[in-house]
Amino acid sequence: MAAFIPSLQNNIGFRRTLQLVEPHSLEDTVQQLWQAIVSSWFPSNEGYMWSIKGSALTQDDIPNITVIQVKELAQDPEASGGWSERLILLVECKRPSSGIPVAWDNTISAQCQNDLSQTNNESGKLFRVVAIGRRARFYQFNGEVLPDQQLVQLHKGTFDVSDPAGIAQVESMMNYIKANS
Numbered sequence: 001m002a003a004f005i006p007s008l009q010n011n012i013g014f015r016r017t018l019q020l021v022e023p024h025s026l027e028d029t030v031q032q033l034w035q036a037i038v039s040s041w042f043p044s045n046e047g048y049m050w051s052i053k054g055s056a057l058t059q060d061d062i063p064n065i066t067v068i069q070v071k072e073l074a075q076d077p078e079a080s081g082g083w084s085e086r087l088i089l090l091v092e093c094k095r096p097s098s099g100i101p102v103a104w105d106n107t108i109s110a111q112c113q114n115d116l117s118q119t120n121n122e123s124g125k126l127f128r129v130v131a132i133g134r135r136a137r138f139y140q141f142n143g144e145v146l147p148d149q150q151l152v153q154l155h156k157g158t159f160d161v162s163d164p165a166g167i168a169q170v171e172s173m174m175n176y177i178k179a180n181s
Helices: 012-020 027-041 101-117 164-180
Strands: 048-057 063-075 083-094 125-132 135-142
Touching (some): 012 027, 027 048, 027 083
Parallel strands (some): 083 125
Antiparallel strands (some): 125 135
8 A cells, every 4th residue: 555645735724724824814824724734744643743832922922933843753661651752843833924034034043942952852853844924944953952053944945835836845845854854
């Protein structure tokens, strides 16, 4: 039996949540879009668990980012509860109105060190998606957390998930992450 390869082309949940992301949508709408994507590639019946890490608040107590975290689960009799979890992917979701160039850079640098220092990924390999509205960039971190360590972008430019070419690129990146995590 051939392995199931996820696709967004005919994914009704993805299509519906994509329609909800409008120029003035908030982070939770972008989060719903990426939940549809993440759950297609990392389903629980294949040993993955995803959850919402939480919202970061501005000074006015308004959310400015939500983070979806994906963990790979493995049975481990030595671990508490008999399971071990390995963080493999973080998806940072921001509202479409945050799509200015400085917002991309600030999102990456502000969250990177904090998240990497808290990971329990023994392989040192962690993937990250920065999603601002319908657009996304994919990154990979390999190695130790150093003060000057930057994530490496896995591609040039930004992918737009409302464009057929962008959908194909996102699918390709998600396949890459699943195969290499």
